[in-house]
Amino acid sequence: MGTARERLLDAAAKRFYDDGVNATGIDTITAEAGVAKKSLYNNFSSKTDLVSAYIDARHAEWLDLHRSRSTQASTEVGRVLSVFDAYIDHANDAYGNGFRGCGLLNAAAEFPAGAPAREAVRAHKEQVEQILAEGLARLTDEQNAREIAEHFSFLLEGAVARAGLDGTPARLERARGIAATMLATL
CATH class of the missing domain: 1.10.357.10 (Tetracycline Repressor, domain 2)
Known part of the structure; x- marks a missing residue:
C-alpha cells in the first residue's frame, strides 16, 4: 500500500494528470490516497x-x-x-x-x-x-x-x-x- 507520502504522490499524479493541477483540490487527493488531510500537511507544507x-x-x-x-x-x-x-x-x-x-x-x-x-x-x-x-x-x-x-x-x-x-x-x-x-x- 505504501507510506502516506507515497499514496499522496500517487493520488496527486493520477488526479493532476487526469484533471489538471488547478482543478484538483486537496480533499480529492487525500480521499483518493485514503489518508487524512493532516497526513498531507505532515508530508507536504502546501x-x-x-x-x-x-x-x-x-x-x-x-x-x-x-x-x-x-x-x-x-x-x-x-x-x-x-x-x-x-x-x-x-x-x-x-x-x-x-x-x-x-x-x-x-x-x-x-x-x-x-x-x-x-x-x-x-x-x-x-x-x-x-x-x-x-x-x-x-x-x-x-x-x-x-x-x-x-x-x-x-x-x-x-x-x-x-x-x-x-x-x-x-x-x-x-x-x-x-x-x-x-x-x-x-
Whole structure:
C-alpha cells in the first residue's frame, strides 16, 4: 500500500494528470490516497510543495525510463534513440483516462511564466535536450550535436503533443523513425 507520502504522490499524479493541477483540490487527493488531510500537511507544507514533489517524481520517472532504455542500447545511435524510446514507454503507460501528452507540460501550462513549477519543467526539458546533445556528440562534432539535439527536442515535443491529442504513441514512434533516418546520415 505504501507510506502516506507515497499514496499522496500517487493520488496527486493520477488526479493532476487526469484533471489538471488547478482543478484538483486537496480533499480529492487525500480521499483518493485514503489518508487524512493532516497526513498531507505532515508530508507536504502546501499544495505548492505537493506539486513540486509531483514534478520531481515525474522527472525522476522519465530519467529511470531513459536510463533503462539507454542501458539496453548496443550502439551510440541506439543510445540517442533511447530518448525517443523513453517517451514512447511513457506514452504506453496505463492511464485511466488515456494518454493526454506530457504530464509535465500539461502541469506547466497551468502556471504563469516564471512560476517555480514552470521552471522545474523547463529544467527537465533542458536536461532531455542535454542528454540528446551528449549522445550526439559521440557521433558528430559538438556544434552539430547541439543543433541536432535542438531539432530532436522540437521533434519530440511536437510528437508528444500530437500523441497526446491522438491518445496513442503512434506520433512518437513516427518521430523516432524520423530521428533514426536523420542519424543514418551522420
